[in-house]
Amino acid sequence: MWPIYMYFGNQSKxxxxxxxxxxxxxxxxxxxxxxxxKGWYQEQYGCTPTEAVMTFMRREIPHAIYAELFDKDFMNAYRDGIILRCGNKVTRSMFPRLFTWSADYPEKMLLICCKCLGLHPCGECNISKDKIFRLGTVLDRGTWDRLRRQDSELRQNKVERARELIFKKGYSILSKAIDYLLGDHSWMPTRNTFSTLFYKFGFNFYNIIVSDVLHEFELASGRPSSHILFVYSTLLINKNVSLLQNLAARDYEDFLQVSLPVFEGLFGIHDKNVQDLLFNLTAVHSFAKLRLHSDPALQTLDQHTTQLGKSLRTFKNHVCPDFATKELAKEAGAREQRRAKQQERQGAGNKGKEVSQKKADKTKTFSLSTYKVHAIGSYTRFISLFGTTDSYSTQVGELEHRRIKRFYSRTNKVFRYVRQVTNQERRVRIVKSIERRLEDQQKSKAAEAENSKIQDSSNPCIPFEHEDPLPIADPTSHYQVSMTRSHRLPIMPWLDKHEDDRAVNHFLRKLRTHVFCRLTGECDEESVTPSDQRTCIHNNNDRMYVHKVLRINYTTYDQRRCQDSINPRTHSDVMVLSPNDVDDDEPYLYARVIGIYHVEAGLRNDPQNSSSKRIDFLWVRWYVSADNRSCWKSRRLPQVGFVDGSDDGAFGFLDPAQVIRAVHLLPNFKEGRVSTILGLPWPVELMKKIKTTSDIISICIFADRDMMIRFCPELTLGTHIASVVPDPPDSSDIEDNSDSSEEIEEEEEEQDEETLDDASHSEGESDRESIDSDRYTEGEGSDYGYDTGGSDEEDVENIEDNQFDVEPNIGPEDGEEPFNHDVEILDIEGFSAL
Structure with missing residues (x-):
């Protein structure tokens, strides 16, 4: 069965x-x-119906259904309107109108009664197949106006004449007489219900069919990248990718977004043409799926469409002839099965009989004479007429299909299953309405028990087995870090353990400088002197508190709030604004988050700021730009690389409020694999990427539409500059029950010792921290091994080996699943992360 869904256009998309x-x-x-x-037909005419007759009858059924839907009452409402009292108690006259009809290409051609893949395959214009290759040219743009399809009495008369020849004079549906009447426009001898009922109102049914990015690009025109797989069939990719098995539209979209670095350097002299094609395909796809458009954005989309047309013709004429491509084994097998079934239907073979001779695999050629290539040029026009493509994309209907399939699984699948599906759909709608009323009346709050586990001093981030729950955050706040103090990390024992590691060189000095600037509001960390650093004190015996995940809330280009989950173990790359003194060509800086921490610190000599304040910070390793080329002019992704590990600025600290959002980085496979750990942040045990990460990394600006718009500030879409949000409210006065009473007593006992140390600091007679900080500069880079064994200092409690043998209760609140990638959240949103 094929469902018909109706959506109200005045409801939010x-x-x-x-x-x-x-x-x-x-x-x-x-x-x-x-x-x-078939039995009825044989009784009436004494023979079985041909395949052409069966096809003709299948085309008649939908329009017969449409005629039942648009009954007398609907036509009266369409003509005269219907009087309704709205929710604001205002009585209005409503006129139902048909704006768009979203469907796949065969369904659209069935709607407008035209042949699929005929001589004139387009449903909006009469362009011939041999002219489709001119995508993006001036002649192609003029086709939509010169050869635009228009409903008319002439068309109606020709269809009626063809039906008279079929039903009264016995002509075959495939006869030359029928083709003579209707073939010039690829019409079919089917009465169009929309033309019959709405033509008198000046309604042109050709105008309601719109382009569909899902079927016409992601599943069709996006397949030049699939043809590249045929060209380079020995490519070392995941077998499910190279075999193109069980792939949905979202899979082709994902492949296209990351394809540039994957295919770079594989095609020799044709590499530039292939890279240009992939970049233009990705750019057109991204601009076509924008959820907010402007006139500059539409002009940019039109320019990229022109470039895409040139790249497709170059790929067709210069790249494809140098490669002999054949169909995949699964395609050959499917073709043989179709041929066997066709022979069986025609009586040429028996059921279950195997094909005696298998034909050779067919040659796969790349064709530009398809409707779905031609449809790419219509995106700009349809966006101007009907709005952004997400309003009428078939992806909305495809998501609704999932509900129908779930209903079908609970039917008998044999007798009256359509009625059973209908009853279930009505029942679910009633139940959901009751649930909404109950949700409005009830509000529940779940109290989360904090787990007072000690952080293992070997790792700068919390392992997977440990919990660090985050409650539901206020979407107006810029970032969120857990308020717990369960995972403590004494700084000095931790530095002693890794004193030979280059990553922790000057760690304490940099941390003091960062905390001092955060407390005083000083922007220039280079101007902070050692005496200024000593005015910064740390409570809790110089402890850092480690956190598992950082959530970043940001505003997208279409004024929606979105959230990224930053976890040092998984999704750890972020972007921040460049300082004012950096070239405008590099508006952003990039960093990999090694750990998420907070300390409680205050200023010694400032009575107003003497109380401890919570300071959240990120320990990061910085990236540096690897090229200065413009990504849009060169049609290549921007590239970055890690700052050399021997550089003093390779590692640093970052205020979470300065993070704009997460960034998707792609290894540049052409440059080869990393041979040393200098290209990776510390520690190697956690990252596990030494053999798969390249020195040069590409920034995936097409990861989602918001990321792409941030690299196109001239389009004036949404917000492009992330303002620095102040730190969260001071949490020093908030009662924290995560520490036990024994620990509090121990901290009180240690306070006297800290006071003595503080006095010695102030007099400058015994600066233990300065000595320890200088001690860590010895032996820089002498050893890149990371010891996981050994005992900690007296402030650290050893974790028993069997403490985490039981399966931990890990959930999305622990940061293991990013907020925008949760399965249930995706189902609620309807789309993956933009």
Missing amino acids: YDRSRPSAFAAHHIAYIPKLSEDF
């Missing part, structure tokens, strides 16, 4: 895209042609 909002109204389910038809 963000609600329509969420299946959980129940914005889809199930109008009808189009049935298949009954199996009894």
Whole structure:
């Protein structure tokens, strides 16, 4: 069955895209042609129906269903309107109108009664197949106006004449007489219900069919990248990718977004043409799926469409002839199965009979004479007429199909299953309405018990087995870090353990400088002197508190709030604004987060700031730009690389409020693999990427639409500059029950010792911290091994070996699953992360 969904255009498109909002109204389910038809036909005409007759009858069924839907009452409402009292108690006259009809290409051609893949394959214009290759040219743009399809009485008369020849004079549906009447426009001898009912109102049914990025690009025109796989069939990719098995549209989209560094350097003299093609494909796809457009954005999309047309023609004429490509084994097997079934239907073979001779694999050629290539040029026009493509994308309907499939699994699948699906859909809608009323009346709050586990001093980030829960955050705050103090990390014993590690060189000095600047509001860390650093004191015996995840809330280009989850173990790359003294060509800086911490510190000599304050910070390793070329002019992704480990600025600290959002980085496989750990942040035990990460890394600016817009500030879409948000409210006065009473008593006993140390600091007679800081400068880079054994200092409690043998209760609140990539969240949103 084929469902018909109705959506109200005056409802927010963000609600329509969420299946959980129940914005889809199930109008009808189009049935298949009954199996009894063949028996009836044989009784009437004395022979079995041909395949052409069966196809003709299948085309008649949808329009018969449409005629039942647009009954007398609907036509009266369409003409005269219907009087309704709205929610604000205002009575208005409503006029139902049909704006867009979203469907796949065969369904669209069925709607407008035109042949699929005919001589004139486009449903909006009469362009011939041999002219489609001119995508992006001036002639192609003029085709939409010169050869635009228009409903007329002439078309209606020709269809009626063809039906008269078929039903009264006995002409075959495939006869030359029918083709003579309808072939010039690829029409079919089917009465169009929209033309019959709405033509008198000046309605042109050709105008309601719109382009569809899902089927026409991601599943079709995006397949030049798939043809590249045929060209380079020995490519070492995941077998499921290279075999193209069980792939959905989102898979092709993901492949396209990361394809540039994967294919770079594989095609020799044709590498530039392949890279240009992939970049232009990705750019057109990204601009076409923007959820907010402006006139400059539409002009940019049109320019990229022109470049894409040139790249496709170059790929077709200069790249493809040098490679002999053949179909995949699974495609050859599917073709043989189709041929066997066709022979069986025609009576040429028996059921289950194997094909005696297997033909050789067919040659796969790249063609530009398809409708879905031609449809790329219509995105700009449809966006100007009907708005952004996410409003009428078939992805909304495909998501609604999931509900129907779940309903079908609970039917008998044999007798009256359509009615059973309909009853289930109505029942679910009633239950959901009751649930909404209950949710408005009840509010529940879950209290999370904090786990007072000690952080292992070997790791700068919390292991997977440990919990660090985060409650639901305020979406207006810029970032969120757990308020717990469960995972303590004494600084001095930790530095002693890794004194030979280059990553912790001057760690204490840099930390003091960063904390001092945060407390005083000083922007220039280079101006901070050692005496200024000594005015910064640390409570809790110089401890850092380690956290598992950092959540970043930011505003997207379409004024929506979005969230990224930063976990040092998994998603650890971030972007920040460049300082004012940096060239405008590099608006952002990039860093890899090694650890997420907070300390409680205050200023010694400032009575107003003497109390301890919570300071959240990130320990990062910085990236540096590897090229100065413009990504849009060169049609290549921007590239960065790690700052050399011997540089004093390779590692540093970052205020979480300065983080704009997470960034997706792609290894540059052409440059080879890293041979030393100098290209990786510390420690190697956690990252486990020494053999798969290259020295040069590409920035995936097409990871989502918001990321792409941040590299196109001239489009004036949304917000492009992230303002620095102040630190969260001081948490020093907040009662924290994570530490036990024994630990509090121990800290009180240690306070006297800290006071004595503080006095010695102030007099400058015994600066233990300065001595220890200088001691760590010895032996820089002498040893890159990371010892996981050994005992900690007296302030650290050893963790028993069997403490985490039981399976921990790890959930999304622990940061292991990013907020925007949770399965249930995706189902609620309707789309993956933009």
